[in-house]
Amino acid sequence: MLRFATFRKAELVYGPSMDNITAQAMIRFGLGARPDQTAPADARGWLHSQLQGADPGLSSGRFDDLPTGADALTAFRSDAMTRKQLQLAGTPLRGNFMPETPKMYQADAKAQLLWAVDTPSPFRERLVWFWANHFSISVRQGGTLGLVGPFIREAIRPHVTGKFTDMVLAVESHPAMLRYLSNVGSVGPNSPAGLRMKRGLNENLGRECMELHTVSLAAGYTQTDVTNMAKLLTGWSVDPNNQPTGFAFRPFAHEPGGQTVLGRRFGGGQQGAIDALTYLSTYPTTYQALARKLVRHFVADDPPADAVRTIATALSTTQGDLGAAAAALLTLPEAWQPGQKVKTPVEYVVSVLRAAPPQPGDEPPLLPVLNKLGQPLWAAPLPNGWSDKAADWVGSDAVLSRIDWSYNYAERVQAAQPIDVASQTLGAHLRPQTASAIKSAGSPQEGLTLLFASPEFQRR
């Protein structure tokens, strides 16, 4: 890793458009430079300023017509009823069943992807995608197709610079998560519903909210802790009538009495799980786990211990202030070394579109592309989300496929001179051999392909 950084540094050219710091701000902390967004004079100040105020995506107006979580639950229910009626009537589904939820998913996915392409606050947006992946939900499981978009807008975006506890409470009470990790049907065995219907627990959310979302295995919790957390979460369910998110607490399904989790006793009722989640979200190993993950995302696949310590300290001294943690990332010297991270397919595709933006209204369909590149949107195979390590993304066909796609995309790009695109998007990171290859390319399409296929463009 170190050897590589030294090698890269020796080859840096200080081009006219962006110095090293600005390029890092755009590429490492942002989502790739856009030629139509001017490079800031004070790159660090520009990054800091993005940590202030409300989520720019939510304020942009672009998401205003998208459904709430409750809307998505209503659509899901109505789709199911329509389907059933067609089946009862003996009508073939093909050609007659036009469900709403897939359209909701597509509209939401398009709006949020294109916002990533267009946003003037790319550091803030990167944080949104980071936390959405930390609390990964797959649209392919649990009837969540229309819900993941609302989940990111309702539970993630409002909190990326706020307190982690607030994000955890928003996430674990969101119908997307309650469905995905199958808490919706989990019933306290001694609750009225449990006794009457002989139903019982589902410990999926109880386990993963500890292992993946908060304290991690490092906390040393036991199977009993997991079961007790699942009991505390019984009754956390959904109701399409409850705008905006569709969350509902159902007392008759809630396991009565208190529970002990990680050595602390919590009472019953809805407040019991709120208190327990608050405890878990401020637990020391939670800050360790979050720090490690943030440093892995923003610095290096193997997080340097000092950097992890700095971020964990920033979190613990502020009781989990995520804005403070993000600001602390900017102070890490290691974060300003170029070329450490390989882009994931989503990061790669977004950065290509930012480098050579499509005409508004002429955006290519991105969901099929992300499927083929191995990172279908909001559909990580398992609840630990997408990997942040290069080793998972540099299989030979994976790398060739992204180059192939960029060649296809480059065909659509018009007018721009490839060498200008290269210099504006890579700045000081553009190597001389890449610049000269681009300049001697036979066509703009080939020039852009060489840019997108260069090792420096494939990194961030």
Added chain:
Amino acid sequence: MALTISRRAALRGSLMGLATIATAGRAQLAMADADTDKRFVVVLLRGALDGMASVVPYGDPHLAALRAPLIPGQPGSADGVLDLGGFYGFHPALTGLHDMYKQGEVLPVHAIAGPYRSRSHFEAQDMLQTGADDDQNMAGITSGWLNRVLVELPGAPGAAGRGLAVGIGMPLLLRGPAIVGSYAPTGFAQPSAELYARIVALNATDRLTGRAIREGLREARFDQSTLNDGSDGVMDEMGHVAGTYHDPKAANGFPALAMAAGKLLAAPAGPRIAAFQLEGWDTHANQMGLLKPPLTMLDNGLVALKTALGPDWKNTTVLVMTEFGRTARMNGTRGTDHGTATAAFLLGGSVAGGKVAGTWPGLADSQLFQNRDLAPTADIRSLAKGALAAQFGFSNDALLRIFPDSLNAAPMNGLLRA
């Protein structure tokens, strides 16, 4: 149709005459090094397959009390289990596997688990793939055990061309010092060979992208000559790319990938080791409905693999394994939570199958692990070591390099027919 693969490969293949970096084609390399005609394939089921749902111990008197709604009907009934000899039965979706079982080519191994007991998917998968002995020790092992198998194979250590990851991701199982290729059709139009040559040059000194691109182009020529043989039905579907890994008709679905990978493995100069990963097993709720599609997919894919391997099926051993099993009792949502022991499958033309291996621990409350899970009576490393030893003739020393600190997991005997 074959267009996707052949165009991709043809364009890349024609690069071979242009760039010296690619002149030593994968085929040649592999031929020089493939000192074995034995194949070994691993199918990783990520998410914890319920072994008591895939290989149902319908003869156990305690089963019904634990999970009556999760048990298929008796053998012979509609949607009943597929009998394996009076005590166990396959899930009704596993019809292809059942046919192979009747031919003696499938050996289910029951009540098996890794050395891990903490019920975290992710830690358990890491251990399953690194072959580590305990979770405290895992940080020291960064390669996957199947990559270490490649290192131990006869021929130049770690030579390119013998390992293949099928699908776009590279599982931990296959990561490590030996160079491993990947196969994943996408259907994008390809740059010209000349442009590829310049892309290769731009990435030549890069330790990550350079290696990936070089290896990809070597494979492309090989894949082309192997897969572009005309009118095959499965290849026809390669042109239709929409869909997902879970869609049986999709080009990147398991059956299509298994068919393509089987052809590559069957080629005389093809890879010898391959791995797939399949998801969809984490059935916390509504297990009866949710388990059928992925099991059907698994079954179709294993049949496709056998078909594509043709006469080389007899030289092939396939290990199907998952990170742990699920609770013996049904949970509150007609599903099962994370458990311990499960079932694994060994199959192939020379596997001594047609019976269920393993020691059945019983399902009385006192026989369950922590009064909760099927109790483990066998170590998954013993199965893997036994299969590798029989397949490749590895010494005990080699097996201990592949699975460090595994003296407590002795290789199983008698897994292949002599």
